[in-house]
Amino acid sequence: MSLHPFDEAVALQPTDQPGRWRGHTHAEWANMVGPFGGMTAAVLLRAVELQPERIGEPVALTVNFAAPVADGPFDIVAQAVRTNRTNQHWLIELWQDGAVKTNATAVFGIRRGTWSDTEQAMPIVPKPEDVAESGLPDTIVWARNYEMRYIKGGVPGLAARPEPSSVTTLWARDRGGRTLDFPSVTAMSDIFYPRVFLRQGAMSPAGTISLTTYFHADAQNLAAVGGDYILASARANRFSRGYFDQSAELWSATGDLLVTTHQMVYFKA
Amino acid sequence: MSLHPFDEAVALQPTDQPGRWRGHTHAEWANMVGPFGGMTAAVLLRAVELQPERIGEPVALTVNFAAPVADGPFDIVAQAVRTNRTNQHWLIELWQDGAVKTNATAVFGIRRGTWSDTEQAMPIVPKPEDVAESGLPDTIVWARNYEMRYIKGGVPGLAARPEPSSVTTLWARDRGGRTLDFPSVTAMSDIFYPRVFLRQGAMSPAGTISLTTYFHADAQNLAAVGGDYILASARANRFSRGYFDQSAELWSATGDLLVTTHQMVYFKA
Numbered sequence: 001m002s003l004h005p006f007d008e009a010v011a012l013q014p015t016d017q018p019g020r021w022r023g024h025t026h027a028e029w030a031n032m033v034g035p036f037g038g039m040t041a042a043v044l045l046r047a048v049e050l051q052p053e054r055i056g057e058p059v060a061l062t063v064n065f066a067a068p069v070a071d072g073p074f075d076i077v078a079q080a081v082r083t084n085r086t087n088q089h090w091l092i093e094l095w096q097d098g099a100v101k102t103n104a105t106a107v108f109g110i111r112r113g114t115w116s117d118t119e120q121a122m123p124i125v126p127k128p129e130d131v132a133e134s135g136l137p138d139t140i141v142w143a144r145n146y147e148m149r150y151i152k153g154g155v156p157g158l159a160a161r162p163e164p165s166s167v168t169t170l171w172a173r174d175r176g177g178r179t180l181d182f183p184s185v186t187a188m189s190d191i192f193y194p195r196v197f198l199r200q201g202a203m204s205p206a207g208t209i210s211l212t213t214y215f216h217a218d219a220q221n222l223a224a225v226g227g228d229y230i231l232a233s234a235r236a237n238r239f240s241r242g243y244f245d246q247s248a249e250l251w252s253a254t255g256d257l258l259v260t261t262h263q264m265v266y267f268k269a
Numbered sequence: 270m271s272l273h274p275f276d277e278a279v280a281l282q283p284t285d286q287p288g289r290w291r292g293h294t295h296a297e298w299a300n301m302v303g304p305f306g307g308m309t310a311a312v313l314l315r316a317v318e319l320q321p322e323r324i325g326e327p328v329a330l331t332v333n334f335a336a337p338v339a340d341g342p343f344d345i346v347a348q349a350v351r352t353n354r355t356n357q358h359w360l361i362e363l364w365q366d367g368a369v370k371t372n373a374t375a376v377f378g379i380r381r382g383t384w385s386d387t388e389q390a391m392p393i394v395p396k397p398e399d400v401a402e403s404g405l406p407d408t409i410v411w412a413r414n415y416e417m418r419y420i421k422g423g424v425p426g427l428a429a430r431p432e433p434s435s436v437t438t439l440w441a442r443d444r445g446g447r448t449l450d451f452p453s454v455t456a457m458s459d460i461f462y463p464r465v466f467l468r469q470g471a472m473s474p475a476g477t478i479s480l481t482t483y484f485h486a487d488a489q490n491l492a493a494v495g496g497d498y499i500l501a502s503a504r505a506n507r508f509s510r511g512y513f514d515q516s517a518e519l520w521s522a523t524g525d526l527l528v529t530t531h532q533m534v535y536f537k538a
């Protein structure tokens with residue numbers, strides 16, 4: 001039985017050092033240069049999940065893309081900085097050729113019953129079957145793993161003009177029907193192309209420099225989504241002197257706000 | 270000449286180890302237990318600013334509150350994980366009694382002229398002089414450093430009832446008229462009391478577990494604000510099983526979006 005390409009990409013082998021794992025970039029998750037940042041984030045989170053002393057489930061993850069990850073093998077070092085009664089703080093680094101390429105912090109926590117409420121409203125959108133399938137340009141290899149149906153703010157084509165809004169909203173699901181889990185929802189936090197493309201009506205050099213994801217769903221909520229569509233919606237707040245921010249939400253089709261996610265992005269244009 | 274209490278609180282002394290600085294909590298910046306989290310974030314950022322090899326200005330900062338900081342001295346260790354041509358990635362830790370109490374990552378970058386735009390709209394609000402001054406309860410010592418004028422969502426009183434919205438919007442300025450800079454705008458990123466108080470109409474145990482701030486202003490923009498009012502507005506997206514998130518913006522009175530900031534908060538009720 002062959003693994004799903006996502007499971008192949010997040011697969012990590014133990015090394016002879018505790019907390020040090022070995023992985024390899026995956027051709028089907030390539031970006032224009034190096035791997036898809038969402039996949040790098042996913043494999044960093046996966047390393048913590050594999051640690052025997054890990055408690056609870058992901059609550060917050062921040063990934064800093066310090067240097068390009070080269071295609072090939074990498075090591076991930078995960079270290080519990082602090083273990084409290086109900087939460088745990090992690091420092092995670094991706095190493096290649098003796099240098100840190102990506103560093104991250106994560107908070108894991110043991111969830112418990114409290115008063116709960118979702119205050120953010122889910123966008124009112126047509127059903128996935130009523131939205132045409134499109135996607136990202138073929139040069140973005142990783143995007144082929146997702147079935148994408150853009151409701152608003154699809155990637156600008158050659159004849160595109162600048163748009164007044166940076167909002168993109170799409171239905172997306174794993175093309176292989178893989179059941180959602182923490183690594184895969186982490187990867188989907190980075191499913192959006194750079195907001196500056198939409199505002200300028202053209203593609204230009206841009207890349208995420210820091211990505212933060214807050215997890216509102218627990219493992220059971222994610223498993224309940226199965227391989228169904230996720231509604232993903234993103235917007236920028238400000239573009240200023242080479243950097244812009246993006247805030248986004250990922251919803252289940254049944255209206256659960258699974259994660260909120262934010263990033264700071266470098267851009268050149 | 271005596272220093273402003275903010276400058277006293279972020280003051281760091283070099284130690285005999287490069288990248289290791291010594292500081293001390295400040296009585297006027299105390300929270301109910303330990304120091305104000307915003308001040309801890311500010312002093313971590315300050316440590317990077319002081320490093321001789323630092324390039325550029327703050328772009329993104331994530332601070333994880335791993336364990337309570339005790340009143341007294343602390344050491345901050347700042348390490349450049351990666352230096353690129355136009356940006357630099359930092360790992361920063363606050364140590365007390367041989368343990369990491371707070372850890373953080375920061376991205377600094379050299380800003381340059383690009384296309385710019387602010388897409389988020391500034392809330393339409395009355396002028397500061399037309400809003401009554403109030404604040405946080407006296408037990409929150411640090412809050413006395415700020416003049417606060419709540420337009421919406423002030424801290425619930427004894428007779429308060431649950432509110433349907435978690436939005437808080439206030440004008441705030443440093444009571445001593447200190448000119449805004451990166452550490453002080455970082456501190457103000459954490460000026461909001463926990464959103465769950467507003468939704469439940471009552472105070473209850475809650476604390477920030479991870480705080481991310483994205484800087485859109487440069488040093489010159491911040492200096493231009495001087496000691497003037499900042500418009501601060503925050504809301505939660507989801508409260509779920511012991512954690513909620515908060516997203517917020519800080520604006521200059523003249524309409525510059527200075528920072529966007531996000532946090533994940535632990536709550537008990």
